[in-house]
Amino acid sequence: MNIVLIGHGRMGKEVESVAAERGAKILRVLNSNNNIGSMGITDHALADADVCIDFSHPGVVVDNIKAVAGCGKDMVVGTTGWHDHLDFVKALVEKHEIGLVHAANFSLGVNLFMQIVHDAARLMDKYPDYDVALNETHHAGKADSPSGTALALGSIILQSIRRKQQLLTHAPQIPVKAEQLHLSSTRVGQVTGKHEVLFDSESDSLSLIHAAKNRRGFALGALLAAEWLRGRKGMFTMRDVILG
Ligand SMILES: NC(=O)c1ccc[n+]([C@@H]2O[C@H](COP(=O)([O-])OP(=O)(O)OC[C@H]3O[C@@H](n4cnc5c(N)ncnc54)[C@H](OP(=O)(O)O)[C@@H]3O)[C@@H](O)[C@H]2O)c1
Known part of the structure; x- marks a missing residue:
């Protein structure tokens, strides 16, 4: 080529x-x-x-x-x-x-991750015992928060899990409502970029993670x-x- x-x-x-x-x-x-x-x-x-x-x-x-x-x-x-x-x-x-x-x-990995999250969220739509949250971690110097990729993941989850209808991107001072999807951001050290989707029920937790190593x-x-x-x-x- x-x-x-x-x-x-x-x-x-x-x-x-x-x-x-x-x-x-x-x-x-x-x-x-x-x-x-x-x-x-x-x-x-x-x-x-x-x-x-x-x-x-x-x-x-x-x-x-x-x-x-x-x-x-x-x-x-x-x-x-x-x-x-x-x-x-x-x-x-x-x-x-x-x-x-x-x-x-x-990023191939991020695009695969988004498709995996899309498929997982559609499955979890059927299982209301599981709550869901998002976390993204980036280096301390990152200018924007949350990351564009985290916002895209949030939108995939909101479109796929009908019981989640609103993205909450700041730290909640009151209990998170059932229809809210909490997206938290962590800024620390030199992390290139890490995104996690966490499904949590009374019995267990399921976690999907993408961690970038470089460009x-x-x-x-x-x-x-x-x-x-x-x-x-x-x-x-x-x-x-x-x-x-
Ligand atoms: N889609 C993705 O996955 C992805 C990932 C990372 C970054 N990006 C985006 O990609 C872009 C570049 O990122 P970067 O980190 O490589 O930026 P960068 O290091 O600032 O490089 C920008 C390059 O553009 C060149 N340039 C400026 N005017 C030009 C022109 N008229 N014709 C041809 N080249 C020109 C600059 O030339 P000089 O060296 O001569 O100044 C420089 O080489 C940004 O928009 C960034 O957001 C996208």
Whole structure:
């Protein structure tokens, strides 16, 4: 697989290193120096590329997508912060008949975990003896709380377990109501990211945990998405990739 990398920061470098392990070839790297106004994305620059992988910046990603679509090439978009332009991008993908995979979290493990939590929650919908709660733990320097992934997990559980109807993200000063889903956040040390879903009954507890070790999982997920995209046209998310 021949790849043009757009963005060569923390994630771009990680994709480069995992691509080398998997035998994929990075043809060209674009950054803020050689791609001002997406000028580096030309038919000539992408001629031999199978796919472009973008981990750049929210302020430039939509122009990058427009330029890549204009060259008729497929794309994996890891850059976040452009959700408001989703309809515009969808129209571009259809007009130029390309394939595009996007995801706010490309980690294969996190996406598998979300599907497992979805299936577990649908099962637990039938068993009211079990209560459910969420906890996420991240390094002390993390800016946002709760994490976006924890909010996504919360929404999966609320959609799947009918007795849970409201997400409670602050520490409760009064007993948690039966219809509330408590999501607690812990900030400590250097933890890359840990998410836990706990089902608890009078007799026992069941716990599902995803613990990230590094950024490699994001890069691997983006490369798997690029491989999966071959021959497919349209707009996809990582959920489509893992469900095959
Ligand atoms: N979906 C996921 O799973 C996932 C995971 C992690 C991060 N992300 C997202 O991915 C994005 C990048 O994250 P990061 O940690 O790699 O950021 P970063 O380290 O700040 O790197 C950003 C890169 O974008 C480049 N860039 C800026 N303008 C550009 C342009 N016009 N054309 C091409 N490249 C340009 C920068 O180039 P210079 O080096 O020349 O400044 C830099 O190499 C962010 O939006 C982040 O939220 C997504």
